[in-house]
Amino acid sequence: MENEKMTLTKTAKLVLQEQEYELPTFTGSEGEVGIDISQLRSKTGAITADSGYGNTGSCQSAITFIDGEKGILRYRGYPIEELAEKSNFTEVSYLLIFGHLPNKKELEKFQFGLTHHSLIHEDMKKFYEGFPPTAHPMGILSSMVSSLSAFYPEAGYNADVELNIIRLLSKLKTIAAFSYKKSIGQPYVYPRNDLSYSADMLHMMFAVPSEVYEVPKVLEEALDLLLILHADHEQNCSTSTVRMVGSSEANLFASISAGICALWGPLHGGANQQVITMLEKIRDDGGDYKKYINLAKDKESKFKLMGFGHRVYKNFDPRAKILKASADKVLEQLGVKDPMLDIAKNLEEIALKDPFFIERKLYPNVDFYSGIIYRAMGIPTNMFTVMFALGRLPGWIAQWKEMRETPGARIYRPRQIYVGETTRSYVALEKR
Numbered sequence: 001m002e003n004e005k006m007t008l009t010k011t012a013k014l015v016l017q018e019q020e021y022e023l024p025t026f027t028g029s030e031g032e033v034g035i036d037i038s039q040l041r042s043k044t045g046a047i048t049a050d051s052g053y054g055n056t057g058s059c060q061s062a063i064t065f066i067d068g069e070k071g072i073l074r075y076r077g078y079p080i081e082e083l084a085e086k087s088n089f090t091e092v093s094y095l096l097i098f099g100h101l102p103n104k105k106e107l108e109k110f111q112f113g114l115t116h117h118s119l120i121h122e123d124m125k126k127f128y129e130g131f132p133p134t135a136h137p138m139g140i141l142s143s144m145v146s147s148l149s150a151f152y153p154e155a156g157y158n159a160d161v162e163l164n165i166i167r168l169l170s171k172l173k174t175i176a177a178f179s180y181k182k183s184i185g186q187p188y189v190y191p192r193n194d195l196s197y198s199a200d201m202l203h204m205m206f207a208v209p210s211e212v213y214e215v216p217k218v219l220e221e222a223l224d225l226l227l228i229l230h231a232d233h234e235q236n237c238s239t240s241t242v243r244m245v246g247s248s249e250a251n252l253f254a255s256i257s258a259g260i261c262a263l264w265g266p267l268h269g270g271a272n273q274q275v276i277t278m279l280e281k282i283r284d285d286g287g288d289y290k291k292y293i294n295l296a297k298d299k300e301s302k303f304k305l306m307g308f309g310h311r312v313y314k315n316f317d318p319r320a321k322i323l324k325a326s327a328d329k330v331l332e333q334l335g336v337k338d339p340m341l342d343i344a345k346n347l348e349e350i351a352l353k354d355p356f357f358i359e360r361k362l363y364p365n366v367d368f369y370s371g372i373i374y375r376a377m378g379i380p381t382n383m384f385t386v387m388f389a390l391g392r393l394p395g396w397i398a399q400w401k402e403m404r405e406t407p408g409a410r411i412y413r414p415r416q417i418y419v420g421e422t423t424r425s426y427v428a429l430e431k432r
């Protein structure tokens with residue numbers, strides 16, 4: 001039933017084993033209705049079961065609103081389309097974390113912090129030497145972020161949160177860029193205080209000591225847009241992981257390191273890398289994209305159309321729409337002709353007409369087009385999920401901070417329904 005048609009009562013009635021119970025309900029600012037089951041077990045002895053938590057709210061949050069049926073995404077009430085067109089990643093990071101668009105003074109102070117905390121301790125460079133050249137940069141990223149708690153031991157759960165937020169926002173791009181330089185055997189390029197967040201990231205990745213590298217405006221703007229679009233997405237897998245770890249009062253660096261690991265999975269942030277792998281496979285297989293649409297429909301094949309489908313969006317992912325338009329513009333401005341973009345568009349066109357995808361409401365998600373833009377920018381495929389993590393960092397931080405500031409916030413500890421062996425006695429080895 002749609003919220004606007006529901007007749008809201010103050011309670012929901014549950015009949016269990018012929019006993020009737022009343023459960024309180026509450027309504028969010030966008031009309032979403034929640035049934036409060038926090039007393040369910042003590043009242044009824046029963047718990048709910050919701051594999052994948054598709055129907056379970058872990059918290060009340062004021063950060064990001066998504067309407068999956070209508071394809072709506074807003075950060076602190078601002079539509080993603082407006083922020084993508086008019087804002088920038090630094091400003092959006094401030095908005096997500098502190099809840100309002102910064103005025104000039106607030107933005108200057110925030111920008112100064114992001115600029116002047118971008119170096120990492122020189123001893124941290126030794127960690128890169130320990131990784132094999134084939135190490136995936138997401139594994140390096142999570143390890144390096146977790147190690148920050150060794151260099152800032154005072155950064156505990158109750159420490160100066162704002163300083164540690166600035167440190168992490170500022171250092172993550174340096175850690176990411178250094179892992180890229182290490183992987184290609186080039187010297188590290190240090191952060192520059194005169195560049196924007198996105199320009200500095202690209203400069204650290206693509207500059208070489210032997211020549212002056214000016215970051216092209218088209219690349220700086222493309223990266224800034226990608227970071228804005230990835231900045232938060234309410235209680236997705238990695239954000240829920242950050243909240244889960246933070247709920248034990250683990251420090252910010254440990255919580256974010258766990259979120260990076262969750263994002264790495266191919267069903268989540270790792271999908272952007274898998275989309276390119278899939279498109280390359282289709283290209284190398286003569287571009288026969290209909291064959292792969294049929295494979296995706298065949299359960300036995302285990303093949304999924306990467307970059308398609310979403311737990312929440314049952315309509316277009318608004319970020320995919322923006323990225324599809326941006327992909328055309330960026331490739332044209334860069335003079336890049338990428339056959340993978342044509343394959344992606346053909347896949348999308350066919351899938352959106354196919355009953356299998358229509359019935360399951362499978363649309364392109366944020367990962368479907370992002371990889372094509374990263375590729376055109378010269379960013380290697382194994383760095384795509386690292387770029388996702390860079391974008392998602394302010395969202396993770398905002399959600400961690402909101403959880404930490406929620407009165408009465410409790411450690412996350414779900415229950416289970418046990419389906420294993422009932423009690424039995426030990427059997428000596430010789431009798432087994």
Ligand code: SDX
Pocket residue numbers: 052232233235236237266267268269271296297303304305306307308309310311312360362365366367
């Ligand atoms: C992100 O949560 C977020 O907000 C995430 C994210 C963010 O910003 O944080 O938006 C970022 O993670 C986007 C998603 C990136 N992942 C992919 O593109 C991987 C491919 N997509 C699927 O693995 C899947 O769609 C998920 C993981 C995204 C969603 O999985 P759900 O919600 O558990 O859905 P499901 O697996 O139950 O699928 C429902 C049906 C199934 O078929 P039936 O059993 O009903 O017959 O749709 C099928 C699935 O087999 N299906 C697909 C498919 N995705 C779902 N079939 C083919 N190709 C696909 N991509």
